[in-house]
Amino acid sequence: MAYTTINKSSDYFNTKLYTGNGSTQSITGVGFQPDWVWIKNRTAAENHFIFDSVRGALNALKSNSSGAAGDTADSLTAFTSDGFNLGNLADTNRSGNAVASWNWKANGTGSANTDGSISSTVSVNTTSGFSIVKWTGNGGTASVGHGLGVKPNIVIKKNLDASTNWIFSTTIIDGSNDFFYLNSTDAKGNSGETAPTASLINLYANSENNGNGNGMIAYCFAEKTGYSKFGSYTGAGSNLPFIYTGFKPAFVMIKRSSNTDNWYMKDNKRSGTAALQNFGQMNPNQTQHPSANNNNAENKASDFATDILSNGFKFRGTDSGINQSGETYIYMAFAEAPLVGSNNVPCTAR
Numbered sequence: 001m002a003y004t005t006i007n008k009s010s011d012y013f014n015t016k017l018y019t020g021n022g023s024t025q026s027i028t029g030v031g032f033q034p035d036w037v038w039i040k041n042r043t044a045a046e047n048h049f050i051f052d053s054v055r056g057a058l059n060a061l062k063s064n065s066s067g068a069a070g071d072t073a074d075s076l077t078a079f080t081s082d083g084f085n086l087g088n089l090a091d092t093n094r095s096g097n098a099v100a101s102w103n104w105k106a107n108g109t110g111s112a113n114t115d116g117s118i119s120s121t122v123s124v125n126t127t128s129g130f131s132i133v134k135w136t137g138n139g140g141t142a143s144v145g146h147g148l149g150v151k152p153n154i155v156i157k158k159n160l161d162a163s164t165n166w167i168f169s170t171t172i173i174d175g176s177n178d179f180f181y182l183n184s185t186d187a188k189g190n191s192g193e194t195a196p197t198a199s200l201i202n203l204y205a206n207s208e209n210n211g212n213g214n215g216m217i218a219y220c221f222a223e224k225t226g227y228s229k230f231g232s233y234t235g236a237g238s239n240l241p242f243i244y245t246g247f248k249p250a251f252v253m254i255k256r257s258s259n260t261d262n263w264y265m266k267d268n269k270r271s272g273t274a275a276l277q278n279f280g281q282m283n284p285n286q287t288q289h290p291s292a293n294n295n296n297a298e299n300k301a302s303d304f305a306t307d308i309l310s311n312g313f314k315f316r317g318t319d320s321g322i323n324q325s326g327e328t329y330i331y332m333a334f335a336e337a338p339l340v341g342s343n344n345v346p347c348t349a350r
Contacts, residue, residue: 005127006227009335012105012128015251015269016083022095023088030083035106035123035132036219037076037084038063042270043097045295046090051076054110054123054132055217057084061158063263063292066183069160069215100270100290102251106132115145115199118210122147129222133201139212143200152196152220153230154332156182157208160215164208171195172330173232173257180330183293185260188330196220221332229333232257237325242314247335249313253292254321258328261321262291268308268336270298 006012016030020041035053040046048063049072057079060072074087084101086093093099110123110132118138124131124147131152135144137159146152157167166182169191177195178188193209194202201218203210210216223230229245235256252266266289290298303319313333315323322329 006224009227009247009250009337012125012130012227013250013334014103015267016101016103017269018099018101020090020093020095020097020099022090022093024077024086025093026080026085027083027101028080030101030103032103032105033079033081033108034084034103035079035108036104036130037079038102039076039092040100040265040290041091041094041097042100042290042298044090044094045297046092046094047295048290048292049075049092051079051084052123052132052217052219053079053106053108054121054134055160056109061160061217063166063182064294066163066165068162069158069217100267102265102267104128104130106130110134113145113147115147116143116201118142118144118203120144120146124148127224129224129228131220133218133220135216137203137207137210137212137214137216139205139207139210141205142203142210144203144218145199146196146201146218146220148198148220148222150198150222152201152222154221155196155201156219158217159207159211160217162207162211162214164211167208169193170230170330172230173328178257180255180257181293182263185262185293187259188257227335230331232328232330235320235323235325235327235329237318237323239325240315241323242309242312243331244312245333245335246311247333248310248337249308249333250336252313252331252333254329254331256321256324256327257330259320263293264289264291264304264321266306266313 037051039049050061074089078085106123110121113122120135168180168182177191179191193204303317305316307314
């Protein structure tokens with residue numbers, strides 16, 4: 001585990017909300033030029049749209065779909081110094097609809113990496129522990145460099161040219177290399193891949209991990225104490241477990257690993273009407289969150305009530321998706337503000 005020198009988490013991750021206008025608009029206020037942008041219409045049942053600076057603008061993936069990537073006219077048309085530009089695509093800019101975007105900073109369009117048996121293009125931010133890796137698969141057991149300099153805890157992979165599942169592989173449950181399908185509710189499986197090293201992602205010989213002649217993309221995350229936390233917990237039902245992160249969370253994604261369930265996404269920015277409240281704005285909060293594996297709009301659900309605290313989060317609800325007694329869950333969390341770093345300014349819960 002690496003310690004962060006980050007004093008301002010929003011320089012590396014930030015949630016930006018906006019209202020669609022059905023035309024073109026420039027979304028600003030992200031605070032940096034984002035390299036990974038994840039967009040979800042909150043009001044309507046629209047797809048999740050994922051863009052990155054290595055593949056370039058307009059080239060969309062959908063976390064709720066196994067479909068290949070493709071140029072999507074009038075979607076995200078450009079990455080800018082403080083956000084991104086949009087066309088009039090309904091999924092990302094429907095007139096009058098509330099939309100959330102989650103934004104991570106890597107390092108632009110990337111550079112060549114020859115650490116693995118397959119050369120890759122890598123956009124890496126070693127400070128925040130995030131890299132984007134693009135390569136052409138060879139169909140066999142192979143490796144590609146990820147540029148982080150430490151072992152990633154989570155690697156999310158997608159074949160860009162074929163209809164295949166998203167592979168979410170992680171060692172955070174018990175140290176073994178487990179996998180999930182991000183576009184599915186399936187419980188965890190045991191990965192056929194060797195766990196990543198400090199320099200390499202090891203690839204299994206199938207189309208989901210290393211399709212022969214196919215463009216491939218991976219999003220890699222290494223935990224940084226005080227900025228990011230990737231872990232596992234056991235649901236306690238009405239005993240209301242507290243999950244320690246070491247910081248006040250700005251974003252959390254949760255998946256039940258021991259059984260089928262959705263990938264629930266929470267952040268500290270969504271608030272307002274009863275239907276669109278979100279955790280962090282009131283303690284407790286009663287919101288069902290968008291799920292990475294489906295296109296549902298947000299809606300209120302008391303069993304998802306969650307407290308956000310200065311050093312983690314605590315459930316007030318008992319829904320099976322986040323807190324069923326005896327069930328195992330994984331989560332990935334990013335900080336609103338770190339509790340370590342040269343500023344060392346504590347955060348208070350709301």
